[in-house]
Amino acid sequence: MIRTGTLLERDRDNEKLQRIIADFPILARPTSRGKRLVYLDSAATSQKPRCVIDALVQYYEQYNANIHRGVYEIAARATDEYERARVKVARFVGASPSEIVWVRNTTEAINLIAYSWGAQHLRRGDAILLTELEHHSDLVPWQLLAERSGAHLRFLPVDERGVHVLDDLDGLLDGCKLVALGHVSNTLGTVAPLETIIPRAHAAGAIVAVDGAQGAPHLSLDVHALDADFYAFSGHKMLGPTGIGALYGKKALLDAMPPFFSGGDMIRRVRYENTIFSDPPRRFEAGTGNIADAIAFGVAVEYLQNLGMSWVREHERALTAYALERLAAFEPRGLAIYGPRDPDRISGVISFNFADIHAHDLASILDTEGICVRAGHHCTMPLMAKMGWSATARASFYVYNTPEDIDVLCAGLEKAATVFAR
Amino acid sequence: MIRTGTLLERDRDNEKLQRIIADFPILARPTSRGKRLVYLDSAATSQKPRCVIDALVQYYEQYNANIHRGVYEIAARATDEYERARVKVARFVGASPSEIVWVRNTTEAINLIAYSWGAQHLRRGDAILLTELEHHSDLVPWQLLAERSGAHLRFLPVDERGVHVLDDLDGLLDGCKLVALGHVSNTLGTVAPLETIIPRAHAAGAIVAVDGAQGAPHLSLDVHALDADFYAFSGHKMLGPTGIGALYGKKALLDAMPPFFSGGDMIRRVRYENTIFSDPPRRFEAGTGNIADAIAFGVAVEYLQNLGMSWVREHERALTAYALERLAAFEPRGLAIYGPRDPDRISGVISFNFADIHAHDLASILDTEGICVRAGHHCTMPLMAKMGWSATARASFYVYNTPEDIDVLCAGLEKAATVFAR
Amino acid sequence: MDDFYRDYILDHYRNPRNFGTFERADVEAEDLNPLCGDEIHMQLQLDDGVVRDVRFSGKGCAISQASASMLTETVKGMKLSDVAQLSKQAVLDNVGIGISPTRMKCAMLGLRVLKSAAIGRLAAWPDEE
Amino acid sequence: MDDFYRDYILDHYRNPRNFGTFERADVEAEDLNPLCGDEIHMQLQLDDGVVRDVRFSGKGCAISQASASMLTETVKGMKLSDVAQLSKQAVLDNVGIGISPTRMKCAMLGLRVLKSAAIGRLAAWPDEE
């Protein structure tokens, strides 16, 4: 209680937090029922600060042009800003710019690995190790790769709280060519023990592809120090626009990989008969890129860097601790909280169910109070089936959330209880 | 001359054209040297009207949320606008919404066909017929598919003006499973005789995939009437934002195709072992889509529809006629104009070279006058090699261009002649 | 939307009518709402093309379960060919109050499954017809 | 940029020095500018690790061809190991005036090819080092 009290005092009059909130235009707009928007669905997509929106407008109003091949002034500026954005995103995750491939989103990044690296390296009998927590985007591409290549999937189990069980890790790694796992579970918030898994996977001769959709937005990241082979993430979950994401790949891996998409802008020389391809990252970027959104993504990571990723982590940790404490008070009335209960082991995501109120109904009732939570299977149907949940409600936090948001959520739960008490 | 005179009078004081220009913020911004921006590179990417930029801002400031699975108010609005945009784009090309798959750009659309339809249908010995005009994006994916499947490529020839030679069409179609060709050449402006080629391809048992990157922006389109099997196009070339495009596919074809990208949002049921996929178009849309840009793309095609695509075509035809006439005056001084000289057979694109001034140098000198033209191989290296051109300069027109723009271009050519006369 | 959760809706949610499974059904179908995972299974027993009895099972939100429960009452005694023709409005008439667009799929799931059973293949979503 | 096209640049463009090909060269390399298709081929004849003679061929814009032509004059008599070390600045010193960023690859193509010949594999772009 004391820790929470301190948190509340510190945050309630935290100027920094108020300044952050003021940077997000959408948070100033009441809902159609005149409620304050209480956005607790950042794990689905984050809101965008004004500077990111402005970067888009600036591009389109001042220097919209196709890149790389244009000689004229606005094309030069567009090319320059596009490549500067790559540098910013690279620096944000601790990579060098030539290791950053622009993609639409995490899903495309994972498919790129599966089609390019996977087709080249996986053979009948090889194993791919996933975990039971994976998002469909880090599961289905591997199912299809397994089908194409004859490889088979294995699953690192999680316990009933959604925590990775490492007891048989070495056994599971035996014969493995690839380990693919999420940095953070979008359903339960569990942070994966990458520092343990990556070196052991390497020792077993496997490479490690990290689904960083929920990692990059929330945790300080240094992909080189982490020694991840691939790291995939989406701009839209980290203050950037929709339609842009990035795949980090170790230079040596990217260099050796065949192209996936082909077409304009990724070639050195084309003849009717055959083609010589560019070096990475351009080898993997065919056609006109998402120029405006890449530039705005660069602005988004700059904004996060200015906040400081350790501040972001601590802010979310404190909010999670407060939320867990407040939600615990509903447990006697039938609230079930899923996932690890320890704010140090989760990253700003809490899944729950409330008595016999189905998660969808709960979300609809909360919506009438301006509260946005997600309800359903969170693109982790197999995990839901394993756990025996047909759906959960999920609240997720980001830089603009406050303890008041959690207070409003709890008031919303009271209302739902009243509605369903009829 | 009389026709041109009429054009000049009509357009110079054409209120409609002035209103259009006023809709494009970038055109009101002088270059760093204080020149008016004379944008003649719309074949690379078009400029964007204010309504398109506003649609992005509105989305991010008012209802940014992930779609399809959100119960709350802004998620409902986002889903609704995203699907309404699909309806708009479908209507614009004469398709039904379930036949429109969102992609990043034309290049991705063509790769999608190659990976999904191609892998399913092409076998060793099958032929794929392309034309000698194809953009790298409509050539390299088929080279790679040929490599993967054992199929081989054939090329429909073009004459020295870049016009399709159909004499041996039936011979070339023999044994063909797929014809892939551009609707309009981005290098020479040639409009392909689709009304002739498509029925004959069908008669020979081949399907036809049209690269519509330069078709959809400029020509009235009815894909059902055209009877194209696939039609790929990019938003950014038709007043829309970067990062969004669409693939039209006949419903029966899409229904029978396996997924390409996989992950969240394209599934019906996922188990650890296997997955049941959604129906098209969602089967082909994995992960968080480019929501904002799709919505803005819908606004862009609405803008074009309001102008009227027959007006667009006539406006470009008239500009092309005027440009050809003015450029012809430079021919005695060494200007070479490539491609068909008939404005009825080309779509707003003119490629040329001027005396011994390399296209890049020409483009640099024109840049100092605020004129944006493209120089190089225009992603058609094999065509350049066939024609014996190492590079060309290219001027391309769109809805906001005026006869004055062409006058400024001609003044720029005079300047280049002076610089190189030293 | 909070007005939606009226007594009779909650009653159908908590005490679904015709809930369970037949050992043997003349026609049946099942489907799930891809957006949320709600599931409905419908079974019909027929007499001369008329619905003699009906059972449904499944799990999901109050809207999907209550809508399905009410529908089972609607179709008893109906001709199978009429079941195949049932429209979105039949559900809306049952639930009696506006449903937000995001929840429409929940409300229509039971009807979709019922129509699928009646026509012998997956029916279109009633809200998209 | 229009100031760039000075007499001596145009002179090197129209009358490239050391243009042509040797029958036999000690080291050689070629590359093209992926952005525009400009091509340069460089051949060196060596005496004891020193550049005795050089030839280049290729096609492209005034900037790429004049830069390459001037470079051939620069390297005659240089040690091969020094050629491998040549920097962007060597080219900029030659051409004598600012080049816009969009044209930098044109200006650096000849140097890249020369350095590739000197080190026996494709060198990095001098402007990206």
Ligand SMILES: Cc1ncc(COP(=O)(O)O)c(C=O)c1O
């Ligand atoms: C004829 C043609 N095809 C394909 C493309 C590729 O379009 P995008 O770069 O938008 O994928 C272009 C544009 O550059 C084009 O002009």
Ligand SMILES: Cc1ncc(COP(=O)(O)O)c(C=O)c1O
């Ligand atoms: C853990 C995880 N992986 C992958 C994804 C897919 O991200 P995107 O939809 O941006 O491709 C998500 C987001 O939904 C996620 O939470």
